[in-house]
Structures are given as C-alpha cells and as structure tokens.
Amino acid sequence: MDSALCIDDVRLTPILIADPPLLNTQGVHQPFTPRLVVEIVTRGGVTGLGETYGDARYLGPARALAAALPGHPVTHVNGLFALAEEVGDPAMTAGVDERADAGGLRGAQTAAKLRLSVVSAFETACLDALGKTLGLPVHALLGGKVRAEVEYSAYLFYKWGAHPGGAPDAWGEAVDPAGVVEQARRFDRLHGFGSFKLKGGVFPPEEETAAIRALAGEFPGRPLRLDPNGAWSVATSLAVARELGDVLEYLEDPATGTAAMAEVAAGTEVPLATNMCVTAFEEVPEALARGAVRIVLCDHHYWGGLHRTRELAALCRTYGIGLSMHSNTHLGISLAAMTQVAATLPRLDHACDTHYPWQTEDVVTTAPRFRSGRLAVSDAPGLGITLDRDRLADLHRRWAEDDGRMRDRDDAAAMRAAHPEWTPGRW
Known part of the structure; x- marks a missing residue:
C-alpha cells in the first residue's frame, strides 16, 4: 500500500446550521439543526470530506471511530463497519433500541443503524480523499x-x-x-x-x-x-x-x-x-x-x-x-x-x-x-467540492456557544416551546 494513501488524521467538526420553521408530524424544525463534518487527512496531505447527523448520540461513535482510523488505508472502506463496531462503547448509544426514534421520522432506530449513519460520513470522506489522490471523481470509484x-x-x-x-x-x-x-x-x-x-x-x-x-x-x-x-x-x-x-x-x-x-x-x-x-x-x-x-x-x-x-x-x-x-x-x-x-x-x-x-x-x-x-454530475476529483474553512469555523463556534438546547434535534420540543399543549396528530 502506498503510504500516501494511509490515514494520518481525522478531524470532526460538529456545527449548527440555520433551519427554517418547517412543520411535520413530529413538530417543527428548530432555528438551528446539528450536523457533523468529517475530514480524513492522508499522509499524502489530501483531505476528504463527509457529512452526517450531528446529534450527541452520533458524536460518541464518531469520535471512537476517528481515534481508531489513523494508520489504516483510505481504500479500506469495507473495513469501516467492523472497526466501528469493534471500537464502539455501548454507553455511547445508551437509550437507543428497537423502539426509539431518531428525530421521529426514520422508523425504528437501533444502535447498529446509528453506527451506519456514522460510518456513512467516514466512507464518503475516504472516497473523496481517494478520488482526489487519483484524480478521479467518486462516481468513477463506484x-x-x-x-x-x-x-x-x-x-x-x-x-x-x-x-x-x-x-x-x-x-x-x-x-x-x-x-x-x-x-x-x-x-x-x-x-x-x-x-x-x-x-x-x-x-x-x-x-x-x-x-x-x-x-x-x-x-x-x-x-x-x-x-x-x-x-x-x-x-x-x-x-x-x-x-x-x-x-x-x-x-x-x-x-x-x-x-x-x-x-x-x-x-x-x-x-x-x-x-x-x-x-x-x-x-x-x-x-x-x-x-x-x-x-x-x-x-x-x-x-x-x-x-x-x-x-x-x-x-x-x-x-x-x-x-x-x-x-x-x-x-x-x-x-x-x-x-x-x-x-x-x-x-x-x-x-x-x-x-x-x-x-x-x-x-x-x-x-x-x-x-x-x-x-x-461533477467530473472533478473526489466529490468535486471545496471546504470553506472560515464558514466551518463560524458554524462550529455557534455549536460551541450553544447552551445545549439545539445540539440535539427535537421537533416536538420546538413545537411545545410555542404551543405547550401540542401533541402529534394521528388520523
């Protein structure tokens, strides 16, 4: 394996992005919603990007996987699933079981499904980094x-x-x-x-x-x-x-x-x-x-x-x-x-x-x-996008300064803040 394709560092940046007051059966979107930006940096100096949910229950598994990845080849995306399970701490997904809803709009949520949502961002970042290294778009790698x-x-x-x-x-x-x-x-x-x-x-x-x-x-x-x-x-x-x-x-x-x-x-x-x-x-x-x-x-x-x-x-x-x-x-x-x-x-x-x-x-x-x-469909190397680091820093600062109310998406809580007696409609 070319050492340039080995993972040297992984950066995780939780952010809060503005969200309009969109209504759904679970309530209303909050003024800000959490996302997580994943950066995988190779020894060759190439950075790949991924993105997923940024709620607290995703951050623990993401941090564990990020800590375990340096030294692994960026090409080994099939190994991400076993690695995520291996390093996962059950406490990180406490309270997530077959009956729980993630945002109320996804159906039954399990710890295994949560890990998949985390791995998705890492896999995307690996493919982005590999595509940039080889000069190929991600679609060519697929x-x-x-x-x-x-x-x-x-x-x-x-x-x-x-x-x-x-x-x-x-x-x-x-x-x-x-x-x-x-x-x-x-x-x-x-x-x-x-x-x-x-x-x-x-x-x-x-x-x-x-x-x-x-x-x-x-x-x-x-x-x-x-x-x-x-x-x-x-x-x-x-x-x-x-x-x-x-x-x-x-x-x-x-x-x-x-x-x-x-x-x-x-x-x-x-x-x-x-x-x-x-x-x-x-x-x-x-x-x-x-x-x-x-x-x-x-x-x-x-x-x-x-x-x-x-x-x-x-x-x-x-x-x-x-x-x-x-x-x-x-x-x-x-x-x-x-x-x-x-x-x-x-x-x-x-x-x-x-x-x-x-x-x-x-x-x-x-x-x-x-x-x-x-x-x-972009034919540029990788995903064909460039990270705006200043904007990323601004949105992370918003997350860091939040008092905790917005770090987990909760449409029902946002609705009840405006209408305390509200309950989800069922017809």
Missing part, C-alpha cells in the same frame, strides 16, 4: 456514471412565517393550500423542479388532500407525492389514496410499520414508498414478502454509505422495486455525495428528494445550482 445529470424534486413543507420571536424568512407562511401552491411556484421559478413532494401529517388529511388537489390544478401533469410520515391509520391512508389516486406519483409512508403498510398496499393501486419501514437490509425481506412497498427511498446516511446504496439499488432492481432517494437537512457535502452515487445507479425511477434549497448556510465554497430541477 464504477462510473450512467447519467450526466441527476433529477431532484421540490420538497414542499407546511411552515410558519418565522420562528417564534425570530425575523420572517423569505419564503413566508404556508399553512393552507394557497400557501403550499405559492411555495411550489417559488420552487418552480427558482430551480425549475419538475415534480413536487409535500410533507404531510401536519393537518387533518382532508386539508392536505386539498393542497395536493390545488397543486395538481396549478401544475397539471407534474408528478406529485405526499408524505405524512406514518401519521395515518390504515383506513385514513386508503381513503386518501382513493381521493388522490389519479394525481399521486406515490404515497410515502402513510401508515407506520410494515404490517400497516402492507394492509394499505393490499387495498390500493397507488404505489407506496418508504424511508421508514425499510431503512436497513434486514428489513427488506418482510417488506417484500408482504408486498408493503413498491418504492424504496435510499439514503446513504441510513444504509452505511455509497457502496451500500449501490447494493440496495441492485436488490431493488432484482425484485422489481422502484428506487428513489430520501433527503435529510443536509449541506453541500451530502448533496455532492448523493449526486455522485445517484449518477451510478442504472435505474433511478423517480426524482430524488432534497432539502438543500431550504438551507441558507453551507460549508462548501460554491453552492450547487439546480437547473431545470437537475444537478450536473
């Missing part, structure tokens, strides 16, 4: 791109006009069909997205159905998606599917759990998608056997990185399951990684999700630009 552009979908949210006590943002309020349509018009005008996804589970289903109908009227023929994050009963899910079956591209996680999703799927022709009941390989067999989903939304943060995303895509291709890509509140590092791996997937059946247009802060020097709802 087998080569099959498309020059990756299509993304507009991600619509019900939202407040401002955080409580904060200044209004440029997007304004969206708490009814008219507000949702105006938001979609802005996405269309700024980024040219060809499809629209509405985050539901916030208001009674009939109100969200009316919003989808309004979108269909404003953008006839455009693919539309609705995602209530498991907030509905089977009966409600079926009623909404009947009402919107002529306009929905797919209905995402209308009910919670594989059993409920299978019951909904048996009663409707509307395709069901998920990023909640299938977020790990061990959850795939039951979901397929029961016919619970027709589309899986991959996410390299969930599945353990870019190589495992390709493994999931091959599995979906084998069993005739549609594939798209889930998004979290990510920055330009994760968006670059998403685009690189999406470019290598022979069958990507639906436009990918992205939160990125909602973010007003980043740690890369040049923000990606959507053109006609698409991102060009």
Whole structure:
C-alpha cells in the first residue's frame, strides 16, 4: 500500500446550521439543526470530506471511530463497519433500541443503524480523499456514471412565517393550500423542479388532500407525492389514496410499520414508498414478502454509505422495486455525495428528494445550482467540492456557544416551546 494513501488524521467538526420553521408530524424544525463534518487527512496531505447527523448520540461513535482510523488505508472502506463496531462503547448509544426514534421520522432506530449513519460520513470522506489522490471523481470509484445529470424534486413543507420571536424568512407562511401552491411556484421559478413532494401529517388529511388537489390544478401533469410520515391509520391512508389516486406519483409512508403498510398496499393501486419501514437490509425481506412497498427511498446516511446504496439499488432492481432517494437537512457535502452515487445507479425511477434549497448556510465554497430541477454530475476529483474553512469555523463556534438546547434535534420540543399543549396528530 502506498503510504500516501494511509490515514494520518481525522478531524470532526460538529456545527449548527440555520433551519427554517418547517412543520411535520413530529413538530417543527428548530432555528438551528446539528450536523457533523468529517475530514480524513492522508499522509499524502489530501483531505476528504463527509457529512452526517450531528446529534450527541452520533458524536460518541464518531469520535471512537476517528481515534481508531489513523494508520489504516483510505481504500479500506469495507473495513469501516467492523472497526466501528469493534471500537464502539455501548454507553455511547445508551437509550437507543428497537423502539426509539431518531428525530421521529426514520422508523425504528437501533444502535447498529446509528453506527451506519456514522460510518456513512467516514466512507464518503475516504472516497473523496481517494478520488482526489487519483484524480478521479467518486462516481468513477463506484464504477462510473450512467447519467450526466441527476433529477431532484421540490420538497414542499407546511411552515410558519418565522420562528417564534425570530425575523420572517423569505419564503413566508404556508399553512393552507394557497400557501403550499405559492411555495411550489417559488420552487418552480427558482430551480425549475419538475415534480413536487409535500410533507404531510401536519393537518387533518382532508386539508392536505386539498393542497395536493390545488397543486395538481396549478401544475397539471407534474408528478406529485405526499408524505405524512406514518401519521395515518390504515383506513385514513386508503381513503386518501382513493381521493388522490389519479394525481399521486406515490404515497410515502402513510401508515407506520410494515404490517400497516402492507394492509394499505393490499387495498390500493397507488404505489407506496418508504424511508421508514425499510431503512436497513434486514428489513427488506418482510417488506417484500408482504408486498408493503413498491418504492424504496435510499439514503446513504441510513444504509452505511455509497457502496451500500449501490447494493440496495441492485436488490431493488432484482425484485422489481422502484428506487428513489430520501433527503435529510443536509449541506453541500451530502448533496455532492448523493449526486455522485445517484449518477451510478442504472435505474433511478423517480426524482430524488432534497432539502438543500431550504438551507441558507453551507460549508462548501460554491453552492450547487439546480437547473431545470437537475444537478450536473461533477467530473472533478473526489466529490468535486471545496471546504470553506472560515464558514466551518463560524458554524462550529455557534455549536460551541450553544447552551445545549439545539445540539440535539427535537421537533416536538420546538413545537411545545410555542404551543405547550401540542401533541402529534394521528388520523
């Protein structure tokens, strides 16, 4: 092994980034959300970048893995999983079990899944460093791109006009069909997205159905998606599917759990998608056997990185399951990684999700630009991005100075700070 490809140092930088008051079934986004930036430095002086969740429960496993990596080859990404398990301290994931939710929007969370979300950032950083060293884009390290552009979908949210006590943002309020349509018009005008996804589970289903109908009227023929994050009963899910079956591209996680999703799927022709009941390989067999989903939304943060995303895509291709890509509140590092791996997937059946247009802060020097709802796939070495160290330092300083309230994302707590009697809606 060329010594230049050995890992010399690993730097972890937790940060807080500004987040608008977006509503979901778990509450409302806080004014700031935590992310973790991973830098892997080789003995050859090359730095690779990765990004993942920055909540406290991710930082312990990340620090343990970072301490163990120096001296390992940057090419040995398959060994990251065993190493992360080997050095993991059970105390670091205390309280994380099969019943726990990470953010309330991911389905069942386990210590093993949490480790995968940590490893994903390290794997991405290793691939970025290797690509920069060899002068190759990450997509070349994954087998080569099959498309020059990756299509993304507009991600619509019900939202407040401002955080409580904060200044209004440029997007304004969206708490009814008219507000949702105006938001979609802005996405269309700024980024040219060809499809629209509405985050539901916030208001009674009939109100969200009316919003989808309004979108269909404003953008006839455009693919539309609705995602209530498991907030509905089977009966409600079926009623909404009947009402919107002529306009929905797919209905995402209308009910919670594989059993409920299978019951909904048996009663409707509307395709069901998920990023909640299938977020790990061990959850795939039951979901397929029961016919619970027709589309899986991959996410390299969930599945353990870019190589495992390709493994999931091959599995979906084998069993005739549609594939798209889930998004979290990510920055330009994760968006670059998403685009690189999406470019290598022979069958990507639906436009990918992205939160990125909602973010007003980043740690890369040049923000990606959507053109006609698409991102060009970079052929520059690695991920094709450059870290803005001054901005990274600013956002880390915000994290360091925080009194602890924002270091863990808690949408329910943020909602109850404004409405103490609030409880999640279930219909």
